[in-house]
Amino acid sequence: MKALTNETAKAAYQKMNTIRDFEEHVRKIFAAGVIPGFVHLYAGEEAIAVAACAHLNQQDYITSTHRGHGHCIAKGCDVNGMMAEIYGKTTGLCKGKGGSMHIADLDQGMLGANGMVGGGFPIAIGAALRQQYLKTDRVVICFFGDGAANEGAFHESLNMAAIWKLPVVFVNENNGFGEATPPKYASASKTFASRAAAYDMPGEKVDGKDFMAVYNAVGQAVDRARAGEGPSLIECQTYRTYGHFEGDEQTYKFDSPEEIAFAKRDDIQEFRAYALKANLFTEAEATAVEDQAMAAVQAAVQFAEDSPLPDAQALYEDVYAD
Amino acid sequence: MSRKSNITFMQVINEALDQAMAKDDRVFLMGEDLAGGATVKHLAEANQDAWGGVFGVTKGLMPKYGRQRVIDTPISEMSYMGAAVGAAVTGLRPVPELMFNDFIGYCLDTILAQGSKMRYMFGGKASMPLTVRTTHGAGANAAAQHSGSYYGLLGAIPGVKVVVPTTPYDAKGLLLAAIEDNNIVVFSEDKTLYGVKGPVPEEYYTVPIGKAQIKRAGTDLTIVAIGKMVFVAQAVADQLAKEGVEAEVIDLVTVAPWDQATVLQSVQKTGRLIIIDEAQPHNNTATDIAAVVADQAFDYLDGPVKRITAPNTPVPFATNLEQLYLPSAQSVLTEAQEIITDLKPIKA
Known part of the structure; x- marks a missing residue:
């Protein structure tokens, strides 16, 4: 497993902050009507994407979800290109033709946020099959939510990954709600991690607000995958800070004192405190990183606002490859 | 080879x-x-x-x-x-x-x-x-x-x-x-x-996607067909030839994107079009072809565009029903009679 060095801890902390700042900005401008469409915010779940992707190289792949901005940033997508994409500008990572739910950057191994719940499972299988086929040591992380865990594709894909020992790590982000419904209603399994047993793969549930817990669990799973020992399932219990989509009134929240307490936890502050205590970075370094993250997001906003809309011709382009 | x-x-x-x-x-x-x-x-x-x-x-x-x-x-x-x-x-x-x-x-x-x-x-x-x-x-x-x-x-x-x-x-x-x-x-x-x-060559070769094929040239009537319906179209053309009507038979080959140029060119020549498809009749390839021809070649048409397709039903099991389900030379000749009948006096 990659050890968490001072450098990597700082980089992780920066990415977590970048995601938070990015999402808070998107939230604000969405409410102001500046950006069109739907947005699903990842704020509050940063520890998972960043800790998981900390084990990946540029050439490794991830598949993502409709709540994908955090995965993009964690995997190394350009923040300017992401923001411009969300603004629907031609300088966006997808030339403004994908939008929030479809941000992808194949050069960074980011195989796309995905508007279909559970849509990433089979694609992750395919990307992992590619690694096995070409005998590379690259791995794939398949991020998916608690809602997606109840799609048929979850079961098909875990089964296929297991029978073929594919280099894939299924990272479940259980944020407490599939749209407006909690998993205690929607899932017969007490934990999603327990479902791993059905496919004879390791399954572990960790505290998704705890960066180190995710880091260690996914690190082991990535090692296994790279070594050709097959897939794993890691369930990360987190909490969806905002609604399913922006504009959601979230009347279904705060069912119990435990939920209220859990919702109050801030994964970024917890990691900051941990890292300071473990001497991974100093207070001054932390502040500097926070400033850099904020500056990067502000620059991205400026970039997006200054960028042109796509030409009309772009409507017709890239339906087919030549 | x-x-x-x-x-x-x-x-x-x-x-x-x-x-x-x-x-x-x-x-x-x-x-x-x-x-x-x-x-x-x-x-x-x-x-x-x-x-x-x-x-x-x-x-x-x-x-x-x-x-x-x-x-x-x-x-x-x-x-x-x-x-x-x-x-x-x-x-x-x-x-x-x-x-x-x-x-x-x-x-x-x-x-x-x-x-x-x-x-x-x-x-x-x-x-x-x-x-x-x-x-x-x-x-x-x-x-x-x-x-x-x-x-x-x-x-x-x-x-x-x-x-x-x-x-x-x-x-x-x-x-x-x-x-x-x-x-x-x-x-x-x-x-x-x-x-x-x-007959199939042993060596590697490709056939272009997106290009329809004229299986039989004709000047009186265009028949566009897909897959095994091309054989039905050819049987229809054979039958019509006996009556002096020369049908042009086009194998669409590619359903998407289908070859509009070849179909339109043929219809511009013949002024009449029958489309035979064994898929269902609505929201489908045959309807699409008919729509494009009505739009792009309206002035060339000398009669209604006839779509001969499966009925709007699932495929039945019983042999007699399944045969009825599939377009046949006979069903084409019957259902498209209107434009075929029109042609015969011209040719006679």
Whole structure:
């Protein structure tokens, strides 16, 4: 497993902050009507994407979800290109033709946020099959939510990954709600991690607000995958800070004192405190990183606002490859 | 290189897959029981497959290329079709087989929402070199869930190409062209044509996707047909020829994007159009052709455009009903009588 060095801890902390700042900005401008469409915010779940992707190289792949901005940033997508994409500008990572739910950057191994719940499972299988086929040591992380865990594709894909020992790590982000419904209603399994047993793969549930817990669990799973020992399932219990989509009134929240307490936890502050205590970075370094993250997001906003809309011709382009 | 005897449609598909795999290591097959008998010891020891596909189309390919390249999947259409999408977008050239196109419901998302849209929604950065082999067609008493023709449904999706080969020669060339193509190509095989023989060169060749073929030239009437309906069209043309009416028969070959230029040019010449398709009559290829012709060649038309299709029903099981379901030369002559009758006095 990659050890968490001072450098990597700082980089992780920066990415977590970048995601938070990015999402808070998107939230604000969405409410102001500046950006069109739907947005699903990842704020509050940063520890998972960043800790998981900390084990990946540029050439490794991830598949993502409709709540994908955090995965993009964690995997190394350009923040300017992401923001411009969300603004629907031609300088966006997808030339403004994908939008929030479809941000992808194949050069960074980011195989796309995905508007279909559970849509990433089979694609992750395919990307992992590619690694096995070409005998590379690259791995794939398949991020998916608690809602997606109840799609048929979850079961098909875990089964296929297991029978073929594919280099894939299924990272479940259980944020407490599939749209407006909690998993205690929607899932017969007490934990999603327990479902791993059905496919004879390791399954572990960790505290998704705890960066180190995710880091260690996914690190082991990535090692296994790279070594050709097959897939794993890691369930990360987190909490969806905002609604399913922006504009959601979230009347279904705060069912119990435990939920209220859990919702109050801030994964970024917890990691900051941990890292300071473990001497991974100093207070001054932390502040500097926070400033850099904020500056990067502000620059991205400026970039997006200054960028042109796509030409009309772009409507017709890239339906087919030549 | 010519070979002495004609080979069947089914053998041709096998030969094309073999040649594509020999040519390019990135090409692999995946699907249900393409070999069969995975992990069965006595088969493994003898390096034998079991079925070689439910129709035997892929027989012998696993022993030749191994289970790494002829991948038997669990019965999990969504995940293996989606895996093919994932493998294609990361640089391989998968050729998954959907045993019957009627199973598309299980895996449509991977084509409809994922593979067909990636290039567009990722801003042109993705290629999707994916060939989906599947089967369609009534006439085998396979009943409602194994006999449908859904190439039109798939052809309605932007980003997807759909080809329906009629002859063994085209089947080989089109399949090789599909595998070379950097888009999703649905290669839809009529299972009732598998036994049809025809002359097919042994060497590697391609037939262009998107190009319709004029099977018989004529000046009085255009008949556009898809797949085995081309044989019906030819029978109709033969019959009409006896009465002095010269029909032009066009094999559409590619359902999406279909060759508008060839069809329009023919209609401009003949002024009359019959479309024969064994898919259902509405929201489909035949309706699309009729609409484009009405729009682009209205001034050339000397009569109504006639669509002769299956009725708007599922495919029935009973032999007599299934025969009634499929367009036939007789049903075409009856249903399109209006424009044919118009022609006869002109020709007389």
